Amino acid sequence: MDKKQKLAALGAGAVLVVGAVSAVSIATNSQSSPAANATGNLEDRIANVAAVDPQTGDKVYVDSEYQVVKDLGEPGKLTVEGEKKPTFEITVSKVQKLKSCTLRGFGDEITPENGTFLLLDVTATLDASASEAVDEELAIMPLDASVFGVSPGQNRNVDYGVSTVASYSCDLENALDVAVGAGSTVKGQVMLDSPYSSGQVVYDPQESGGWTWAY
Numbered sequence: 001m002d003k004k005q006k007l008a009a010l011g012a013g014a015v016l017v018v019g020a021v022s023a024v025s026i027a028t029n030s031q032s033s034p035a036a037n038a039t040g041n042l043e044d045r046i047a048n049v050a051a052v053d054p055q056t057g058d059k060v061y062v063d064s065e066y067q068v069v070k071d072l073g074e075p076g077k078l079t080v081e082g083e084k085k086p087t088f089e090i091t092v093s094k095v096q097k098l099k100s101c102t103l104r105g106f107g108d109e110i111t112p113e114n115g116t117f118l119l120l121d122v123t124a125t126l127d128a129s130a131s132e133a134v135d136e137e138l139a140i141m142p143l144d145a146s147v148f149g150v151s152p153g154q155n156r157n158v159d160y161g162v163s164t165v166a167s168y169s170c171d172l173e174n175a176l177d178v179a180v181g182a183g184s185t186v187k188g189q190v191m192l193d194s195p196y197s198s199g200q201v202v203y204d205p206q207e208s209g210g211w212t213w214a215y
Contacts, residue, residue, distance in 0.1 A: 065155065098112075124186055150199055
């Protein structure tokens with residue numbers, strides 16, 4: 001996959017499906033990635049993003065970091081070209097800010113390395129059609145803390161260093177699966193270790209453009 005393909009892989013209308021080893025782009029539709037045109041000014045870079053969501057008709061907002069802006073509880077969607085329903089959806093419905101968490105397996109309280117724990121409630125669905133669109137043995141989308149990021153606000157640089165030993169060590173009552181497979185829906189919690197007590201949570205596996213929710 002060349003640089004342009006990687007940049008396009010997680011825009012408003014591309015589908016990224018991760019196999020056992022590598023990440024591949026399934027397809028793009030009219031909402032191609034704002035990062036696909038990574039040169040020039042912001043207007044040029046986001047020119048190919050659809051003005052409205054093809055399913056709902058709602059306006060699509062993209063910030064200067066190539067993230068499609070969503071409200072908490074509003075899903076980010078990827079749709080394979082030719083399909084009417086989304087192939088992948090992910091929703092961050094709640095973000096809790098915590099000063100500490102319980103150490104898994106021991107019961108002690110531990111504090112974040114970066115400043116603030118963020119406990120996300122996440123739901124993700126990958127349609128069965130994803131397995132037909134790629135050559136990989138497994139069609140999955142990753143959901144562990146390493147594919148999330150944070151920023152201090154809209155149009156601000158994203159920090160992807162939110163997966164720390166501390167966040168991984170937190171005992172979660174309803175831990176989110178590390179990935180969602182084709183034909184499945186998963187729901188649960190993931191812990192991030194953020195340097196910002198308020199800002200934006202980002203889902204962006206290739207660090208090239210995804211979705212962002214304010215907290």
